[in-house]
Amino acid sequence: MKPVKQVEGRAYPFGQKNVDTDVIIPAKWLKTISRDGLGEGAFETVRAQDGNVFDDPEYSGANILIAGDNFGCGSSREHAAWAMDDMGIKAVIAPSFSDIFSGNAFKNGLLAIALPQEAIDRLMEVAKTDPITVDMESMSVTTPFQDRFTFEMDPFRHQCLSEGTDEIDLTLAKSDAIETYEKRIDSAQPWNNPQAA
Amino acid sequence: MTEPKTLYEKIWDAHVVDQRDDGTALIYIDRHLVHEVTSPQAFEGLRKAGRTVRRPDLTLAVPDHNLPTTARLDANGNKIPIADPQSAAQLEALEANAPAFGIEYIGASDIKQGIVHVIGPEQGFTLPGTTLVCGDSHTAAHGALGALAFGIGTSEVEHVLATQTLQLTRSKSMEIRVEGDLGPGISPKDLILHIIGVIGTAGGTGFVIEYRGKVFEEMSIEGRLTVSNMSIEAGARAGLIAPDQKTFDYLKGRPMAPKGADWDAAVTYWKTLPSDDGAKFDKSVTIDAADVAPTVTWGTSPEDVVPVSGHVPEPESFTDASKQDAARKSLDYMGLEPGQAMGDVAVENIFIGSCTNSRIEDMRAAAAVLEGRKKADNVKWAIVVPGSGLVKVQAEKEGLDRIFVEAGFEWREPGCSACLGMNPDKVPAGERCASTSNRNFVGRQGPGARTHLMSPAMAAAAAVTGKLTDVRELVK
Numbered sequence: 001m002k003p004v005k006q007v008e009g010r011a012y013p014f015g016q017k018n019v020d021t022d023v024i025i026p027a028k029w030l031k032t033i034s035r036d037g038l039g040e041g042a043f044e045t046v047r048a049q050d051g052n053v054f055d056d057p058e059y060s061g062a063n064i065l066i067a068g069d070n071f072g073c074g075s076s077r078e079h080a081a082w083a084m085d086d087m088g089i090k091a092v093i094a095p096s097f098s099d100i101f102s103g104n105a106f107k108n109g110l111l112a113i114a115l116p117q118e119a120i121d122r123l124m125e126v127a128k129t130d131p132i133t134v135d136m137e138s139m140s141v142t143t144p145f146q147d148r149f150t151f152e153m154d155p156f157r158h159q160c161l162s163e164g165t166d167e168i169d170l171t172l173a174k175s176d177a178i179e180t181y182e183k184r185i186d187s188a189q190p191w192n193n194p195q196a197a
Numbered sequence: 198m199t200e201p202k203t204l205y206e207k208i209w210d211a212h213v214v215d216q217r218d219d220g221t222a223l224i225y226i227d228r229h230l231v232h233e234v235t236s237p238q239a240f241e242g243l244r245k246a247g248r249t250v251r252r253p254d255l256t257l258a259v260p261d262h263n264l265p266t267t268a269r270l271d272a273n274g275n276k277i278p279i280a281d282p283q284s285a286a287q288l289e290a291l292e293a294n295a296p297a298f299g300i301e302y303i304g305a306s307d308i309k310q311g312i313v314h315v316i317g318p319e320q321g322f323t324l325p326g327t328t329l330v331c332g333d334s335h336t337a338a339h340g341a342l343g344a345l346a347f348g349i350g351t352s353e354v355e356h357v358l359a360t361q362t363l364q365l366t367r368s369k370s371m372e373i374r375v376e377g378d379l380g381p382g383i384s385p386k387d388l389i390l391h392i393i394g395v396i397g398t399a400g401g402t403g404f405v406i407e408y409r410g411k412v413f414e415e416m417s418i419e420g421r422l423t424v425s426n427m428s429i430e431a432g433a434r435a436g437l438i439a440p441d442q443k444t445f446d447y448l449k450g451r452p453m454a455p456k457g458a459d460w461d462a463a464v465t466y467w468k469t470l471p472s473d474d475g476a477k478f479d480k481s482v483t484i485d486a487a488d489v490a491p492t493v494t495w496g497t498s499p500e501d502v503v504p505v506s507g508h509v510p511e512p513e514s515f516t517d518a519s520k521q522d523a524a525r526k527s528l529d530y531m532g533l534e535p536g537q538a539m540g541d542v543a544v545e546n547i548f549i550g551s552c553t554n555s556r557i558e559d560m561r562a563a564a565a566v567l568e569g570r571k572k573a574d575n576v577k578w579a580i581v582v583p584g585s586g587l588v589k590v591q592a593e594k595e596g597l598d599r600i601f602v603e604a605g606f607e608w609r610e611p612g613c614s615a616c617l618g619m620n621p622d623k624v625p626a627g628e629r630c631a632s633t634s635n636r637n638f639v640g641r642q643g644p645g646a647r648t649h650l651m652s653p654a655m656a657a658a659a660a661v662t663g664k665l666t667d668v669r670e671l672v673k
Contacts, residue, residue: 031283033237070399078350107352155219191459
């Protein structure tokens with residue numbers, strides 16, 4: 001994973017609540033064995049509607065998405081994060097996220113930033129005309145109009161994103177602890193391993 | 198005296214490999230179920246990094262999402278090729294990846310094949326007190342057996358394959374206590390739809406839910422699986438129901454469950470798992486079982502529920518402006534009018550299946566309604582998709598398949614099928630489906646498809662009358 005320091009650019013003022021993963025990427029796009037190219041199917045049902053923000057030339061090249069509560073609810077498909085990344089979105093700002101989506105976003109360096117609804121309302125306004133900046137070091141979202149909203153982030157995720165840590169490498173460095181755990185369980189609860197079917 | 202603990206805390210504490218100062222813990226994963234949709238990129242990642250699967254013996258692979266539910270072998274026992282090249286490629290990838298990494302693979306024509314969340318419990322792969330993951334959000338189902346089970350993304354699938362652990366922060370705990378008894382003819386599906394209606398699709402975000410009360414103690418394991426399965430529809434990562442004698446009776450003798458002296462030792466341990474008296478939950482919700490009616494959905498979110506005897510809500514009846522707007526959009530998509538009686542809504546399609554409702558009890562409940570009856574003329578397409586080959590065989594032994602076929606249903610091969618339409622089973626645009634699945638999202642069962650979620654008995658009743666129907670009127 002590449003380190004993420006800052007995301008700056010225009011934002012899609014999408015605003016919808018309960019955006020589920022079937023909306024972000026419909027199931028027919030999940031039949032791929034690659035992580036790439038999913039941007040084409042991103043928000044397909046939304047983009048089929050006239051006047052949608054994603055095809056509005058005003059927001060061409062936007063790299064931030066602003067949405068409502070409970071963004072990314074539904075399935076565990078990481079394709080949702082891959083599709084958004086592939087269409088160029090590097091940060092989503094919403095009042096809340098589903099647990100699985102925020103985890104998937106984190107693994108792909110896609111920032112899922114939670115801010116209160118009042119901040120979202122203000123950013124929806126700004127997004128119509130001006131860029132927005134998400135800064136990881138100061139943990140803040142700012143606008144050219146001196147708005148400044150600070151956000152919180154799980155310290156582990158903040159560190160991994162800021163440093164571009166490969167989480168598997170990080171865990172493999174704990175291999176001794178994993179082995180010790182396995183030995184302890186094997187001797188205390190030998191029945192815990194599955195029997196051959 | 199140690200502090201009283203919840204079931205969730207006990208399982209969590211028993212699986213901590215390493216605790217970081219920032220609150221993140223490295224948690225050991227006892228069981229990993231793998232299917233074809235969310236795993237190819239994970240195996241590819243392992244290959245690129247030159248990594249192996251740490252514990253193939255704790256991993257079980259089975260195809261389910263893409264498989265057609267029509268015959269898989271021809272008259273000569275040869276595999277029938279899969280028409281969709283992308284589906285075929287994804288299925289072939291799993292068939293190749295599993296043996297390449299030493300993982301047990303249950304193939305498409307194996308009698309044990311089925312939906313991951315049906316075969317885990319069925320094979321005794323799922324055990325109380327274990328941590329279980331799968332690249333699928335409905336992994337929450339396995340919590341019905343007292344396993345801490347949750348869905349993960351593909352990067353996490355890769356992480357578990359490589360390390361048999363996950364870096365996690367502890368969730369908050371929520372108790373959903375159901376008081377009293379469910380009325381006659383009220384199913385576990387009605388109960389969980391009602392619960393989601395009460396707490397909302399984001400009500401469980403950040404929480405692990407433990408379902409408590411006499412209703413769950415008296416509920417079968419199949420019913421508990423239906424309830425826990427839809428925890429994710431309330432936003433919760435996992436659901437839990439304390440293991441008890443019913444759980445042990447269900448698991449005893451299952452192929453992958455402990456045997457002999459191991460079994461006795463396991464049961465002794467499992468009996469220590471239920472939440473202690475006085476254990477504290479971060480949030481408690483009480484539901485009166487008497488409030489639960491035969492329930493259906495009217496909108497495009499699982500929280501959009503109403504008793505089947507009720508009416509399509511007026512968007513203005515919601516206090517929140519954005520919910521009003523969402524309700525208008527939902528009604529437009531669903532082709533419904535505010536105030537319309539749910540009992541007047543005609544359906545053209547019936548789907549009985551999915552990881553929520555495809556177990557033997559679900560088959561029995563639907564067949565009991567359909568016995569000696571036929572589907573209405575306006576119902577064009579009605580399919581039953583058992584959750585596994587073993588469920589299918591059991592149902593056939595009981596003669597349920599004949600009841601379905603005589604009623605005008607198609608009796609299919611196991612898989613996820615029309616729950617999400619990754620295989621050829623889709624609901625046509627603009628048509629309605631009375632469905633026993635778990636999500637009524639826009640386009641979920643096919644582009645433009647209109648889904649009404651309900652129990653198997655209610656879906657069977659809708660098939661008979663051709664419209665949404667209170668099953669209690671048919672089974673008196």
